[in-house]
Amino acid sequence: MKRVLLVQPSLQPPGGGNGVAAWVLQALVPDHQVTVLSWRPVEIEPINRFFGTHLRPGDFNTLLVPRPWTYIPDRLPVPATLLKLALVMRYTRRVSDNFDVIFGVYNETDYGRRGIQYIHFPTYLRPRPAVDLRWYHWPAAGLELYYRLADRIAGFSMDRLRANLTLVNSNWTGAHVRRFLGVDTRTLYPPVVDPAPPPPWSERRNGFLAIGRISPEKEYERLMRILARVRAHHPDITLTIIGTWDRHTRAYFGELAALATSLGSWITIRQDLSRDAVRGLMAAHRYGIHGMREEHFGMAPAELMRAGQIVWVPRGGGQMEIVGEEPALMYDTDDDAVEKISTVLASPAEQSRLRELLAA
The missing domain is CATH 3.40.50.2000 (Glycogen Phosphorylase B;)
Structure with missing residues (x-):
């Protein structure tokens, strides 16, 4: 039985990425001692209700990013996703030595050591696709300043990102990751819950x-x-x-x-x-x-x-x-x-x- 740290900012509904993390957790808990490191507290009932998992409170431990780290980002008028990811990454490196395996389910990450990263779409691939941009991403100069701040807080190493075992959610994503990081990837399609029996x-x-x-x-x-x-x-x-x-x-x-x-x-x-x-x-x-x-x-x-x-x-x-x-x-x-x-x-x-x- 391995001591596994599962790193995911949130497992709460909605969102396909959060659903993948919930099912990764479900797959790991029968055979390993799992701790979930997250930004948001893990509330099991809505996770099971929305994603179809059957997790129980005693199945795993939890570890939250400390409140002094989350207080300001949580009160900003915008999601500040990259800033929160940077803080999660930084905190993960502080605690990673206490675990045998680090498994991140939210794109490429520097854990301070080799781990497993599941990439839905590369976080640090820039410029971002147009579909990702919102009103608060303008002007371009302001967005670049935000990138620099978040990257400085994260303090990540591209070499350590590349050293991880990299899983991707599709061959299309894998092609982007290979061009960006220059590493081999394995496509592992997200799990799809069994459907209800259909009528004719x-x-x-x-x-x-x-x-x-x-x-x-x-x-x-x-x-x-x-x-x-x-x-x-x-x-x-x-x-x-x-x-x-x-x-x-x-x-x-x-x-x-x-x-x-x-x-x-x-x-x-x-x-x-x-x-x-x-x-x-x-x-x-x-x-x-x-x-x-x-x-x-x-x-x-x-x-x-x-x-x-x-x-x-x-x-x-x-x-x-x-x-x-x-x-x-x-x-x-x-x-x-x-x-x-x-x-x-x-x-x-x-x-x-x-x-x-x-x-x-």
């Missing part, structure tokens, strides 16, 4: 699900526009959006809710559902759709596909691997999406072909 295809709702954090990069408004146009050919389809938002994305949720109301009652937005409730909805619907461009992996599309749905994703990112890079299921533009979705909905034979392909 003919009994499923002729509707779409879109699942994920309610956040601008998910582009739910784009999905609404696309499916509103598809309804011109298939007026019985519906869209259900399942997600969770926080204080940083509340305004975006308000915009989505207003748009949904303006488009009609065929759009429903549901929040904070249990894992069992989500599994039930996935089993009850025929189709899934995802909006984030260059999604690093895409837990939502993977879960929808596992539930037997036909799923469309933007052409780009690791999500293309989920749909087997099938051209009929990847779209570049709104027009492209409308045409491909409408074609499939009009053809039972094409639906059968795609269902067999995704189930393989």
Whole structure:
């Protein structure tokens, strides 16, 4: 039995990365003495409810970044994610000697010694993709100053980053990591929870699900526009959006809710559902759709596909691997999406072909 330090700023819902960390913890606790080092306290009940794990309080120990370190960052009006990661990294190096194995589930990290790092997308790859940028990342000079401050606090060594065993969530992410760090990677796809038993295809709702954090990069408004146009050919389809938002994305949720109301009652937005409730909805619907461009992996599309749905994703990112890079299921533009979705909905034979392909 190894003494394992699992490093993850938060395991709390929502977020695919937090879900991966929760399932890594679930996999480790039967055979190892695990301590979770985190920024946020670990609350087991919402983790189990949202991600489908079955963790218990006695399964692992916890270690929090000290309050004097977290007090100011937690009170900033912006997420300050990079600053918090820098402090987590620095604190990890203070305690790492007490453990046999260090396992970080939030991208590349300098633990002060060799460990395991699971990379969703490289934190220190700059400039950041446009999809990551928010209003508070401007002007560029201010962003560069923030980078320098966070990097100075982290005090990381690129050589130590490269020395870690590097796991990635997709081949697409692995290609970015190899170009950035110049190291070999192993693709380990995130775990997908078993779906609820699906009814026959003919009994499923002729509707779409879109699942994920309610956040601008998910582009739910784009999905609404696309499916509103598809309804011109298939007026019985519906869209259900399942997600969770926080204080940083509340305004975006308000915009989505207003748009949904303006488009009609065929759009429903549901929040904070249990894992069992989500599994039930996935089993009850025929189709899934995802909006984030260059999604690093895409837990939502993977879960929808596992539930037997036909799923469309933007052409780009690791999500293309989920749909087997099938051209009929990847779209570049709104027009492209409308045409491909409408074609499939009009053809039972094409639906059968795609269902067999995704189930393989």
